[in-house]
Amino acid sequence: MENKPLPPHVFIFPLPYQGPMNSMFNLAELLCLEGLHITFLVTEYIHSRLLTSTDIQSRFNSYPGFQLRSVSDGLPDDHPRSGEKFVEVFDSLELKTKPLLKHMLLTSSGGLRRPVTCIIADGILGFTCDVAKEIGIPIIYFRTLSPCCLWVFFCLPKLIDAGELSLDQSDNMDRLVKNVPGTESFLRRRDLPRFGTFGDLADKTLQLSKKEGQENPRALGLILNTFEELDGPILSHIRTFCPNLYTIGPLHAHLKAKLSPQTTSLESSSSSLWNEDWSCMTWLDSQPSKSVIYVSFGSIATLTKAQLIEFWYGLVNTGFKFLWVIRPDIVAGKDWESQISQDLSEGTKQRGYIVGWVPQKEVLAHPAVGGFLTHSGWNSTLESICGGVPMICWPYFLDQQVNSRFVSEVWKLGLDMKDSCDRVVVENMVKELMEVRREEFSHRAEEMAQVAKRCLSDGGSSFCNLHRLVRDIEDMMIQD
Template sequence: MLQSPSPMTRSPLPPHVLLFPLPLQGPVNSMLKLAELLCLADLHITFVVTDYINSRLQRHSNFQSRFDHYPNFQIKTVSDGLPEDHPRGDRFIELFDSLRRKTKPLFKEMLSSGCLESDSRRRVSCIVADGILGFTCDVGNELGIPVFYVRTISACCLWVFFCLPKLIEAGEIPFNGDDMDELIKSVPGMERFLRRRDLPSFCRSGNIADQNILLYRTECDEIPRAYGLILNTFEELEGPILSEIRSLCPNIYTIGPLHAHLKAKLAARGSSQPTFSNSLWEEDQTCMAWLDAQPSKSVIYVSFGSLVNITSEQYMEFWHGLVNSGQRFLWVIRPDSILNKDSGSRIPDEVSEGTKERGYIVDWAPQEEVLAHPSVGGFLTHSGWNSTLESVFEGLPMICWPYFLDQQVNSRFVGNVWNLGLDMKDTSDRNLVEKMVRDLMEVRKEEFLQRADQMAKSAKRCLVEGGSSYNSFERLVKDIESMDAPVS
């Protein structure tokens, strides 16, 4: 890991931290929360986003007006090198490649040109970047600026990434045979429960030269290059896996759940900050009034996140299953999320009527507000890490229908390690959807709510003074302050 500099003379100005998130909805959302936490710690912050992400934030969120409250915050934009109409989320390997080739020199120029500093803002003290953006560490090394990596995925999935070389060496990927329930033996700490089907989706490609495997198999070498690793998790949730990761990265800061950590810090200051959104999509607030009219813990919230696409057949199976379960539901269906929507996706009259009686559908929802609403009793989710942590914090059991990347690993932990819900991966049959919704919301409701409530209490305890995430964040701030570079 990089060593922090030992300054001879300290600047009278606060340390200046540059944050660079992976330019996708989930990572940007998490890093904006981290940026605000660091603002509250009285550090100077430069938040670097791509032009594309900035335009969506300006259009759909209130983040700019929110950060106007922080004179120590500034946002800077850089090109990702892709045309405006490029489907970045759907073809993110092309995004990574463009960032490495085209954004890296622009990023270096931004840091070395002096454009980020002023009479009231000193030169950048350290970089806090998404760990998948390895070029940020290259630039930091060249310019003598310490780098912290952030990973906005779960620790359990990050550990699987670290173990990809072992999986390949042991011949566990690519798979031999078609038994997807065969246990995986080359991921320490997960030998008893991790199956082939629980590995990240790209492990099913059958090709170790798959671009995703080539990208993520380097994590075990890339992440330890940084001075430290910041994770959006908490010790009480992922402690055993964090112990494994510390064998390679001793300096870890577990500061999650980030969304709740920020709210706790604001509450401690008596802040009257308005409800905020970092969404790249326009939120439909009308669903909150609908939730107000529903009984306590009676609604299952259904959302597959910002990147998931489903077929029209899957869409119909979920619709039938939800209506046939007899439960109330709030369903987020992005306009662009259904493939071949006009092909065989007519809603039968009885299903349409059942939706009117018990369901409410929106293009996008204010998810944190929804999950905190007293009428919501469960979450049918794609198992993205932000969504999983938000559900954990609110004490909501989950039905997991993972789509890609870390979500397969997360769903296995939710269903079989943390016992916070049900894992429904690899199927969308209407009868199984109906059964699992009934199990979560009715048959096993008290069992799941009790377990979820226990974990929620742990999540809340870690954020109070003396708690694991509280202490970890305080240590992070002190370490950043110790990197206060000498006055030029």
């Protein structure tokens, strides 16, 4: 009997941050379900955190074709690797990790695994394309940020030439932006990504993002975590740069739709870098339908003590129940805890539940949650859309600025609170979302959740695009 040929071997390399990794782990599991072999590469720093906060290996135990490997990011153990240090992480990956990656790719076959058929790398890691072309392996990029922000990045050369990024704090930040086609009627200067100091065109993050319009088309295709029905107009513009798009999102919901109810328990399937506190689910079980405002600013955003106190007063003063994620590192230092007044403490005891981290997808799917005060990270935005939960957006940096504007003005799924951190504004926005315009926002959010669900069903746009991606990877193996 003839031996069955080995399946394609896909090598996945995410940007080493929580959001991009979540998306790529979901993609890896989807490809495992399609019978592909996967090598998933993380940095040693990330690997250590995964082992501390979750048993990631248990998630993939049922997939013999999956292996998790680690590589040095070239930074010292005590490097913070947080938001403002992003460029240092990127520079070190390009300088120190690139040669290690090349060696790993050249020696990745053996036993029951064929040589690498295809690389799927985060599209901001341009050096991965250099390595792929040097050794002759096809590469597909995956951009885990929002398409609307990616399109702004592609337009950065025009924005710079037109002087629309030469800003200072005295400029009219509500002036409409003219050089991002398709957004001329609603995108304001204040909605553009924040690159370091206002007006600093030499900012390294800005220059890195500017390269994406030239970098991303180098790959054979571009995977996006969205669905055609949500981002269709923007996707048509992106296709002028990258014609071969695979829109296969929302990935977390796509994976859930593929898995059987008998699959591993929810708690063991997490890839969170923080320990999840599941006690919040019991607390939610005791709350009435759509009565709780859920608050989380993601895994990177930080607050000042003053901002924390303003949010706290605003939430307590609404009179609504609230579930709030306050990460251990969300405020520098610990002395802020001693500054919580008696009235805040009492108000929280009556109406609030505060934890260090939560299983967010499950929280947003809980019937007690009626609104989400969010930093507008793309994963959080998609999880809120799939949960049918309207949003109040308080963006922190990069794509979050653009996302929040699309939530309020394009998709009509909530309110944009950017550039404001005042207890009265917080209180009024929560009341508007949860009370004054509750029916309007709830109806729109539930409608969009149904659209997202349909795109994942047999014949839906994301369902078909995933199968096209798998078929294209299999064709690479045949051509090998």
